[in-house]
Amino acid sequence: MPPxxxxxxxxxxxxxAAPVAAAVTAARRGGPxxxxxxxxxxxxxxxxxxxxxxALLPALHLPLLPPHLYRPATSHEYKLNFRKSKEACLSYIxxxxxxxxxxxxxxxxxxxxxxxxxxxxxxxxxxxxMIWRIGTEILCHHSHSSxxxxxxxxxxxxxxxxxxxxxxxxxxxxxxxxxxxxxxxYQNLSLAESWRFGEQTTAQDKELKLIQAYRGLLDYYxxxxxxxxxxxxxxxxxxxxSVEQEMHSSFRKxxxxxxxxxxxxxxxxxxxxxxxxxxxxxxxxxxxxxVLSEYAYNSKFPANPxxxxxxxxxxxxxxxxxxxxxxxxxxxxxxxxxxxxxxxxNIMLQKSKKRKKRRLGLEVIFAALDYAGWKENVKAWSCxxxxxxxxxxxxxxxxxxxxxxxxxxxWWPTFHFSRYLAKRNWQENxxxxxEKAVVAGILLGKDCKYFKYVSHQGCKDQKKRFRTLKKFVxxxxxxxxxxxxxxxxxx
Amino acid sequence: MKDEILxxxxxxxxxxxxxxxxxxxxxxxxxxxxxxxxxxDVDSEPxxxxxxxxxxxxxxxxxxxxxxxxxxxxxxxxxxxxxCSGSVDGSLHLMKNQKDKLRMSMPMTLSFxxxxxxxxxxxxxxxxxxxxxxxxxxxxxxxFQCFPEKMKLYGLDLKIFCVESWPVYEEVxxxxxxxxxxxxxxxxxxITDSCFLHPDMLCMKYLMEANLPDELHNWTCRVVKxxxxxxxxxxTFAPGNKSTRKVKYDVLAAAVIVVVLKLLFLxxxxxxxxxxxxxxxxxxxxxxDGLYFxxxxxxxxxxxxxxxxxxxxxxxxxxxLWRCEKxxxxxxxxxxxxxxxxxxxxxxxxxxxxxxxxxxxxxxxHPSSFQLNWSEENTDGSCFHGHSLKGIxxxxxxxxxxxxxxxxxxxxxxxxxxxxxxxxxxRDLDFPQSYHFVLRLFSFLLxxxxxxxxxxxxxxxxxxxxKKLYKKPKYSPGQRx
Numbered sequence: 001m002p003p004x005x006x007x008x009x010x011x012x013x014x015x016x017a018a019p020v021a022a023a024v025t026a027a028r029r030g031g032p033x034x035x036x037x038x039x040x041x042x043x044x045x046x047x048x049x050x051x052x053x054x055a056l057l058p059a060l061h062l063p064l065l066p067p068h069l070y071r072p073a074t075s076h077e078y079k080l081n082f083r084k085s086k087e088a089c090l091s092y093i094x095x096x097x098x099x100x101x102x103x104x105x106x107x108x109x110x111x112x113x114x115x116x117x118x119x120x121x122x123x124x125x126x127x128x129x130m131i132w133r134i135g136t137e138i139l140c141h142h143s144h145s146s147x148x149x150x151x152x153x154x155x156x157x158x159x160x161x162x163x164x165x166x167x168x169x170x171x172x173x174x175x176x177x178x179x180x181x182x183x184x185x186y187q188n189l190s191l192a193e194s195w196r197f198g199e200q201t202t203a204q205d206k207e208l209k210l211i212q213a214y215r216g217l218l219d220y221y222x223x224x225x226x227x228x229x230x231x232x233x234x235x236x237x238x239x240x241x242s243v244e245q246e247m248h249s250s251f252r253k254x255x256x257x258x259x260x261x262x263x264x265x266x267x268x269x270x271x272x273x274x275x276x277x278x279x280x281x282x283x284x285x286x287x288x289x290x291v292l293s294e295y296a297y298n299s300k301f302p303a304n305p306x307x308x309x310x311x312x313x314x315x316x317x318x319x320x321x322x323x324x325x326x327x328x329x330x331x332x333x334x335x336x337x338x339x340x341x342x343x344x345x346n347i348m349l350q351k352s353k354k355r356k357k358r359r360l361g362l363e364v365i366f367a368a369l370d371y372a373g374w375k376e377n378v379k380a381w382s383c384x385x386x387x388x389x390x391x392x393x394x395x396x397x398x399x400x401x402x403x404x405x406x407x408x409x410x411w412w413p414t415f416h417f418s419r420y421l422a423k424r425n426w427q428e429n430x431x432x433x434x435e436k437a438v439v440a441g442i443l444l445g446k447d448c449k450y451f452k453y454v455s456h457q458g459c460k461d462q463k464k465r466f467r468t469l470k471k472f473v474x475x476x477x478x479x480x481x482x483x484x485x486x487x488x489x490x491x
Numbered sequence: 492m493k494d495e496i497l498x499x500x501x502x503x504x505x506x507x508x509x510x511x512x513x514x515x516x517x518x519x520x521x522x523x524x525x526x527x528x529x530x531x532d533v534d535s536e537p538x539x540x541x542x543x544x545x546x547x548x549x550x551x552x553x554x555x556x557x558x559x560x561x562x563x564x565x566x567x568x569x570x571x572x573x574x575c576s577g578s579v580d581g582s583l584h585l586m587k588n589q590k591d592k593l594r595m596s597m598p599m600t601l602s603f604x605x606x607x608x609x610x611x612x613x614x615x616x617x618x619x620x621x622x623x624x625x626x627x628x629x630x631x632x633x634x635f636q637c638f639p640e641k642m643k644l645y646g647l648d649l650k651i652f653c654v655e656s657w658p659v660y661e662e663v664x665x666x667x668x669x670x671x672x673x674x675x676x677x678x679x680x681x682i683t684d685s686c687f688l689h690p691d692m693l694c695m696k697y698l699m700e701a702n703l704p705d706e707l708h709n710w711t712c713r714v715v716k717x718x719x720x721x722x723x724x725x726x727t728f729a730p731g732n733k734s735t736r737k738v739k740y741d742v743l744a745a746a747v748i749v750v751v752l753k754l755l756f757l758x759x760x761x762x763x764x765x766x767x768x769x770x771x772x773x774x775x776x777x778x779x780d781g782l783y784f785x786x787x788x789x790x791x792x793x794x795x796x797x798x799x800x801x802x803x804x805x806x807x808x809x810x811x812l813w814r815c816e817k818x819x820x821x822x823x824x825x826x827x828x829x830x831x832x833x834x835x836x837x838x839x840x841x842x843x844x845x846x847x848x849x850x851x852x853x854x855x856x857h858p859s860s861f862q863l864n865w866s867e868e869n870t871d872g873s874c875f876h877g878h879s880l881k882g883i884x885x886x887x888x889x890x891x892x893x894x895x896x897x898x899x900x901x902x903x904x905x906x907x908x909x910x911x912x913x914x915x916x917x918r919d920l921d922f923p924q925s926y927h928f929v930l931r932l933f934s935f936l937l938x939x940x941x942x943x944x945x946x947x948x949x950x951x952x953x954x955x956x957x958k959k960l961y962k963k964p965k966y967s968p969g970q971r972x
Contacts, residue, residue, distance in 0.1 A: 080808060081656030088809035107847035111810040113839045117832055131839070142846050153842060156835055 086115045086127075093134060102142040109134055116160070129164065132157045136171070147179060162200055166192060166207035173214060182218060189215040209264060213271060216257025220274040223250035227281070251278055262291060265300040272310060285318060296328075305339065308332040312341065322348060326357070333364055338371040346383050350390075359400055362387055366404045375416065376425075381435035388442050392476050405443055416440075417450035426457050434458070434465060441473035445480035597631065598658040602667040609728060610679055614687030616741035617664060618937040619860060625657055625938075633815040655813070660939045668737055671730035682726040689726065690715045693744035701748070701932060702793060702865045704784050704878045710751045718954040720747075739947070745933040746947030750955070752929055753948075755883055755893045756786060760923040762895060766883050784878040790928065792873050796863055797932060804935075862936060900956065901949045915949040917942035 089112045096105035112134075115127040135153055139145045154172045158165055169192035176185040192211050195201070201208070226247035233240055258275040262268050272295050279288040292314055296307035312328045329345040342364055349361030365384045374380050391397055405412075417440045425433040437454040444451065451473065458466025601624065605617050624631045632654050682688050694711040698704075715721040726738055756763040763786045770783040814836075865874040883894050901922070905914045919927045919941070930941040937944075 082813050083655075085808055085811050085813070088805070092806065092809050103847055106843045108809065110840050110843045110847055111812060113836050113843070114812060114814045116836050117814055117829075135839070135843070138843070138846065144846060149842065153839075156838060160835065 082115075082118065086112060090130070097134070097137060100141070102138055105134070106138050106142065109138065126161075128157075128160045132160070132164070132168065136175070140175075147181070150175070162197060163203070165195065165197070165200070166204045166211060169195075170207055170211055170214070173211075182221065186215065186218045186222075189218065209261065212257050213261040213268070216254050216261060217271060217274060219250050219254035219257065220278065223247055223254055223278070226250060251282070254278060259291075262295065265298075265302070267302060267304055268295070269304070269306050269310075272307075276310070276314065288314065296331075303335060305332060305336045308335070309339075309341065322352075326352075330360075333367070337364075337367040338373060339368075342368040343377075343379055343383060346387075350383070350387055355397075358387075359397075362391075362400055362404060366408070369416070370408075376429070376432060378429065378432045378435060381432060381439065385435045385438040388439060389472075392442060392479055398479060401443070409443075413444060413448070417444060417448060419449045419453060422450045422453040426454055430458075430463075434469070437466075438469060441469065442476065442479065446470075446473045446477055597634075597654050598663050599666055599670070601631070601658055601663050602670050605663065606667050606671060609688075612680055612682065612686050612688065614860075616688065616693070617660060617739070618741045618939065621658060621660060621663065622938055631658075632813065636815055660937075661943070664739060668730070671728070674730075676730050678729040678731070679727055681723045683723055684721070688740045690721055690740070690744050690747055693740060694747055696860075697744055697748055697933070697936065699865075699876065700861050700863050700936060702789065702863070702873075702875050703748070704880055705876050706878075706880045707748070707751055707755075710755065711747050714747055714751055714754075714951070714955065718951060720951075720954075736950075739943075741937055742939070742943055742947045743951075745937060745944050746951050749926075749929055749933065749944065749948050750951050753926070754898065755880070755895060756925075757895050757897055757899070758923055758925040758929065759897075759899060760925055762897075763925055766894075770883075782878050784875060784880055784883075789875055790925075792875075793932060794928070797935060800862070801935060898956075900952050901945060905949060905953060913942070914946045915942075917945040 089108055093105050093108045093112060096102075096108060109131070112127070113131060116131065118127075135157070136150075139150045139153060151172075154168060154175075158168050161168075169188060173185040173188045173192075176182075176188065189211050193208070193215060226243055229243055230240070230247060233243070255275070255278055258271050258278070261271055262275060272291065276288045276292060279285070279291070292307070292311040295301060296304075296311045301307070308328055308331055312325060312332070315325055315328065326345070326348060329341060329348075332339055332341060333345060346361045346365045346368075349357045349364065352358060352361075365380065365387065368374055369377075369380055369384060388401060391401060416436065422433070425436060433454045437451050437458075440448050441451040441455070446452070455466050455470045455473075459470065601620065605620055608615055608620070620629075623629050630636070634654075684691065686692065691708075691712055694715075695708055698707055698711070712721075719725065720738075720743065726740070728737065752758060756766060767785050767787040770785045771787070774782050774785065814833075865876065884892065902915045906916070917930075919930075927941070930944050933944050934941040
């Protein structure tokens with residue numbers, strides 16, 4: 001609390017000067033009133049801005065300053081006007097929304113709405129957009145609101161701002177889709193697609209493209225529904241020409257839209273998948289492959305690991321030779337070393353006859369296990385274990401392991417092979433512990449904490465494979481020395 | 492009677508500013524009909540086609556206030572209408588040169604009202620008036636709704652009539668001073684002891700509203716008497732006399748109460764709590780003999796009510812509806828757009844209004860002079876009117892004086908009003924919290940900034956301690972007089 005300033009010294013009171021009675025010192029309970037409790041000055045209570053300090057501070061005497069500017073004038077900042085009132089209203093709305101008090105938010109929104117009638121063109125977000133977004137939120141969450149109300153609200157929002165028309169349409173369509181009303185969404189999108197408004201059409205080109213894309217997607221969706229229906233019929237032995245024709249027409253519409261959209265640089269994962277699905281059904285594999293290659297390799301498109309995944313999956317489906325699969329996955333490895341397909345990649349590479357490929361396989365699996373998400377992946381560890389074991393047994397290329405281990409020997413022991421992990425792995429997952437123990441034994445020698453603990457536990461439990469493991473590691477203990485570079489002799 | 496007063500003021504204004512009632516009003520473009528040459532049409536109430544100010548309010552609170560309604564009208568202007576404003580001289584009005592600061596505007600109408608009230612010595616202070624305006628009891632915001640049908644407003648009239656902010660106390664008050672000087676009004680009727688605006692009366696009212704003991708009233712009267720602010724000469728408004736400081740009655744009364752509290756409780760964040768402890772002890776032991784006033788308890792209760800009221804006020808401010816059913820528009824072209832927008836707004840308001848689930852209040856509460864009410868019948872002991880100040884007073888030479896021997900001045904030296912417009916400046920961090928709290932209470936009641944009350948407090952203190960502050964040294968050789 002600020003100390004009281006005895007301004008002007010001890011000015012004697014105009015009343016009696018009798019000393020404070022001793023009675024006053026009696027029973028002093030607690031402290032003074034806790035002013036610091038809750039906000040002393042109310043939230044909207046304004047503070048007079050730019051007030052000069054008390055008269056104790058000397059006046060500012062800049063040489064050329066005219067005298068009437070020595071002290072700043074009080075601004076009328078606290079003057080309540082339309083703008084301030086609406087700002088305060090908006091902050092109340094935001095508070096209510098953050099606390100999920102939808103009724104209260106709706107109440108304050110009712111009072112905010114009239115700011116539509118005033119021009120706020122200098123604001124970053126104008127009131128009409130504000131009202132659209134807030135209104136949508138409230139109508140989504142309020143217990144009493146219905147789809148009908150929502151629709152009528154959105155229709156009004158559409159008329160409010162021409163510059164935002166397509167965006168509102170798009171979001172409306174999303175909302176309808178989220179609520180399962182695909183037909184309405186389709187109608188809205190079709191309507192929006194045919195909207196033309198002079199300059200605005202070109203200005204809102206992006207939204208228009210998105211609308212086309214989603215309409216294509218909905219066409220695909222209806223195609224796929226019809227396809228399923230047909231398949232059902234076939235199984236049941238029926239035939240229905242009308243459904244078939246509808247299906248084909250949906251296909252045509254979808255294909256046209258999707259093809260156009262995919263050519264625009266961007267991330268179109270969902271659309272690409274659907275398009276490829278369509279093409280595959282009608283047997284146009286070449287086109288499909290071309291689309292996927294474009295999507296993955298065209299430099300104009302942003303780097304997208306999913307593109308490579310789709311391409312890989314497609315090639316695999318169609319029985320392409322391993323060479324092309326490996327080349328696709330190689331790129332994926334470069335982009336995302338921790339991708340889940342790395343295991344498949346490694347398996348493919350291990351089986352290869354070419355030395356380079358096997359070398360790459362080792363690199364791949366080591367790289368994958370660098371990531372924390374793979375720490376407990378038994379399959380990955382088993383791949384690594386198998387490959388490392390194989391190399392040791394064949395006594396060819398132990399330098400591969402040395403190279404890979406060089407950059408990792410500082411941190412892998414604590415990362416993967418600590419004693420705590422040993423205990424935990426043993427408790428939770430014995431196979432994991434086994435595979436890791438294999439790797440630990442070879443890379444860190446038989447004296448490493450992990451190997452010792454796990455093998456001891458395993459042998460205690462009379463598990464055969466652990467005994468074999470122990471023997472194996474003991475046999476090849478010199479390898480460890482070579483790998484870790486402790487011994488002078490190099491292979 | 493009241494109509495006449497305001498009418499007279501109004502006519503005088505128009506005459507002085509040469510807008511009507513004179514031989515050659517400003518602006519040659521307007522052809523003046525001959526009928527307005529004379530300036531003595533006092534009794535008739537002619538219907539004038541353009542700008543018609545219709546201000547009416549009614550309030551019922553106690554016996555002191557009576558229903559009054561008054562209207563005013565201005566001089567005739569020609570029938571040739573200009574296209575850019577619904578009113579004939581709207582454009583002219585706004586084009587006037589900047590020197591003429593006394594252009595009519597919405598806050599000015601309030602200055603007129605207040606002047607009339609002051610002349611009549613009505614029991615309504617300026618802060619009350621402004622509060623009624625904000626609460627909607629006096630049409631101000633969308634006053635054109637009350638205009639007769641044939642008056643159409645558009646174009647530049649909007650700048651005048653489309654109100655976008657609430658009037659500020661200081662602005663209205665200053666305008667009133669300027670106006671009174673401009674109209675060269677004589678000295679207003681005297682303000683005497685029995686008048687509502689006299690500090691004694693106003694102090695009583697504010698003491699009741701602030702839930703302070705009635706005994707404090709003796710003290711306020713003593714202070715008023717000592718610094719002689721209760722005299723008619725000091726209080727009465729005399730526009731021609733430039734040397735006397737003009738009095739803001741409500742702020743003055745509040746400041747007197749603050750000074751009395753400082754005298755009795757010191758308000759230095761320490762002493763008042765000591766006194767309060769003492770009173771509490773005594774009250775615990777001795778319940779029958781009338782309770783002593785406990786500062787701490789009072790603070791707690793007041794703070795509670797104040798916070799609640801302040802919160803309500805803040806929400807009311809945020810919820811304020813500035814537009815009304817009858818929209819204004821600049822020109823006929825924009826009319827359709829404005830109306831369409833209005834329609835959308837109304838639809839949306841209905842839609843969300845249904846969702847908000849709140850029950851619309853059936854009617855506005857009646858305007859009342861008191862914002863906080865405390866009554867002795869409350870059993871929770873939250874009313875302090877009857878409490879006694881015995882614990883902090885002592886008897887000396889047959890006179891009751893405060894036990895508190897000290898006093899701290901808010902400021903040693905007053906600012907020059909001409910330089911910065913104020914006698915003193917206020918920053919709440921520089922002063923004790925108790926003092927700030929008391930200022931905050933009164934600033935809420937009067938709806939003004941605490942610095943204004945602080946200024947008045949400084950002024951009163953300087954008057955009170957005049958002798959001690961401005962002690963002249965006995966010998967002053969070589970010092971210029």
